[in-house]
Amino acid sequence: MKKAVYVFLVFSINSCFTPDGYLPKIDSETINITLNSTEKPSTYIKLGFPTSTLTKEKINWQLRFENTADEWGIYTNPTEPIRIFNTEINRYDLINLNSIDGNTTWGYDDVKSNNIKSAVGRWGDFDFPNPESYKDVYILNWTQDSQDYYYKLQILDADINTYHFKYGPLDETSFQIETINKYEFQLYSYFSLVNNEQVKTIEPNINEWHIHSSYQVDSIIKHSKIPYSSTSIGSLGLFPSFELNHEHVEIFVDTVTNFEQINYVHSRNLKFEKSKNSIGLFYLKDTITSHVKSNSKQNLILRSDDEYYVIRAINIIGSSFNNHSITFEIKKL
Amino acid sequence: MKDIYHCISQLLTNPFKLRKHCSIMIVSACLITCIANQTMAQDSTSCTYILSRDDIETSNLQNLEEALSILPMFHKYIKNGSPQISYGSLGIDNIAVFKDGFPAALDQNINYDFRSIPLWDIDRIEIHLTPVVGQVKNNAIVINLYSLKIPEQPIWTKLNLTNTSSSDFHGSFILGLSNLTHSGQVGISRSFTNDLYDDERLRSTSLGAFERYDLNIKYQYKILPSVTLNIRSDNAIVHTQNKGKIIPGTSRVTDQENDFNKHNICGSLQLKASKHHTLSLDGMVHHFKNNNTLIDKDLNTGQQNLSTHTNTYPNTGYNQGLIRLSLKSFNKPLDYSLGIDLSNTRDNTYQYIDAISTVYNDYIAYGILSYRLKNTLILHGGLRLFHNNLTGNFLLPQFQIELAPREVIQLNFTSNTSVSYAPFRQLFYPTNFNEGVRNNVSLNPIKQNTIHANVILKQKNLNALSGLIFIVQSDIPRVAESNTFNSVGKSSSFSTYASIDLSNDIVSVKPSAMMHAINNTRDTGNLTFFYPELNLNTHIRIPNSKITVGLNAKYIGKHTNSFISNNIIYIAEQQKMRFLSLRIKRSFIKEKLKISFGINNILQTPFISNDIYRLTEINRESVHNERVISGYPRSFTFKVVYTNP
Structure with a gap:
């Protein structure tokens, strides 16, 4: 009987959970x-x-548009000092070089610790699936290769996943209307006002x-x-x-x-x-x-x-x- | 007696908070009455398949979950670490499992860990198709486990050791004492089953190693020659370790551990009220907890911490209290059985969800009559009035005809209606436990209408059985458009079976063959799938050699079924499964010592493919290929059994 108990104990101890092995430290x-x-x-x-x-x-670009669903921020190129003035006037055709003077209050994108406050700011009522724009006309100014650029920009009403905006040089009556579709695989969509085109090669896919x-x-x-x-x-x-x-x-x-x-x-x-x-x-x-x-x-x-x-x-x-x-x-x- | 009734009522309302004197009264009531070993009225014709002690040992079955792989009619595989066990369209949660007449896995709507039901103290497992019984509410199919009887010896011991080439170990020790009036038996056991890996080079396990400790106690007190007391308590602790993969670029892993603890105590009372009448009172309290934890480990520093992740299975735990009172009459030509069955099932982990108490009570009153017309006919008929406090009243009829019960060829026809509950989580739990679907506390129980017919051929050394069984389930919970569970689903299963039992002193050969047809989505589509099944259990005793050779085999053909998810019908196609085990056993020292050597799962491929297709209007398109586990790989088994005296 004793032998049987010993055999029982030996077998019992033999089969157990295997202990965790050791792994060397992974170098940084x-x-x-x-x-x-x-x-x-x-x-x-x-x-x-x-x-x-x-x-x-x-790459030359001035504006980027948030692609995240329900986010509608419009930001400037962070590597250039691009300043923006909100005329608070809805008539695109009335805005020209005379709209700015020495008292014009310019704004820049303001980087906070957990967010970037856009110089464009809240450009519409976002409580709808299709945001309703206030249709304010903005003036943008920056210097590139020693040349001053003045552009005006008006955000039109947005579709559920599309930005519509009107823009053109401040001293010209001609304008362009552009549509940018939100592309869910990138954080932002980029646009060059100077080249009149959307720039798609800047940001890699979000993952x-x-x-x-x-x-x-x-x-x-x-x-x-x-x-x-x-x-x-x-x-x-x-x-x-x-x-x-x-x-x-x-x-x-x-x-x-x-x-x-x-x-x-x-x-x-x-x-x-x-x-x-x-x-x-x-x-x-x-x-x-x-x-x-x-x-x-x-x-x-x-x-x-x-x-x-x-x-x-x-x-x-x-x-x-x-x-x-x-x-x-x-x-x- | 008044006190006992008071205690019974308190037990039903809250079985785990009995006042002290009530506990004493219940135990006293158990002590002053007697029980029969098997309290369920089960006729022999309903017993279709038996897994004997020899079969259990030949296949090296250590727990009920393993046995359900081998048991005829059942289909089992493991997906994402969870066993999926079914007969046709009936999941294991809709099938009653009893041990010595008491529910072995609480109420059958609960995810029970069948690895916690050991087989080292089990004499045989029987499958009953449509038994005519009163107490069981879900008796379309009943699995009965019968434990080893206590030998009438002053002192008795049994040591059972099994070691396998997979480094599994299973050991149990039983000590029995008896002075003919008092008999007691204590059994302890440790069972360890090693990991299963998809790729041995990786750390992550497909199936974690698990260890189980059991303490099973039986006590029998023969107060009078006709009055006997039986008390039984089964306790098990199962610990499982699922090892996670090494996170690339780190020395970290996340392991999942599972602890399943169960404790139950049951007693049964039987009073011989008169020459033909027996009054029985049974009681049971059963408790289990199933806890899952994730552990973050750094294999470089040895640091271990509880993980903050929540993506693991929720902890669950339930209690069940059960009281039965029955009166049986054995008169010729008319037998009858009457009784009431009161049961309370309570969630012990989430006792209130959204201010709703997670508990339900069952009250069953039943009456069964059996009329014997000489030797030509036996008619069984019965009704169960069944009340559930969540869903109301149900009347469940059952009916059986046995033609020529004592002749060589016997014919039987049975029809019954039974119910089983929707899973607890679908009744009570919030959406995060139900993949975003809202619970419904007023879900109807799932109804099972069963028709079963068979013919039995009885000869001296040959028994043959052939029959068919058709089960239609209705009121199965489905996800409605409102994203809530509703009782609208239907399914059906149909099986034809034939088996032979050829036995004499030397040879026992039991082949069986069956064809199953499943339609899991009968409410939405007419998709019936067929699969074959073959079984062979054989034992040969070689004369004058003390050697016995055993063989167990099971084959399940390509298994296809349909299921609904997010209102889309999917089809799952699974490869065939094969189980084959051989064993050779020799006895020594006047049959006291038995040593056996076996090979298990000889033809088994541990991993089989399970291909998922989405059903479209004109065709089906493949959406997912996965590998599921059909069982453990081939292993060699060495077993020693020593019995004294």
């Missing part, structure tokens, strides 16, 4: 991107295993990028510690920016925890927020030399479709801010 990944404000101002980053990047050359590393025009006073290059408008600078794919990405900027110590358990309880743009993240201005340097204490923790990543900049090299390369360290959590 480094990627290097180069930004040039005049030639290649934009790089799209797709996080993953491995991370991939897509650099885009500079093919998480971060867009580029430039953003903003007030110099707002970002005193961040390096910038000057623009045609003295009060505005061209800052490095991180545009985020806000349809798929939520972020948390951790300046307390070391990059090495950030892991999944640490990250999953953080309060992530949707953000469209983050100016100057990872960039720091050397107070003595005023050179650009990386801020490695800033860790961007990013959640996308239940995957977590942490990113930091480990090195920035470049003769000028307009042309530099930045090395990121990326760890999937």
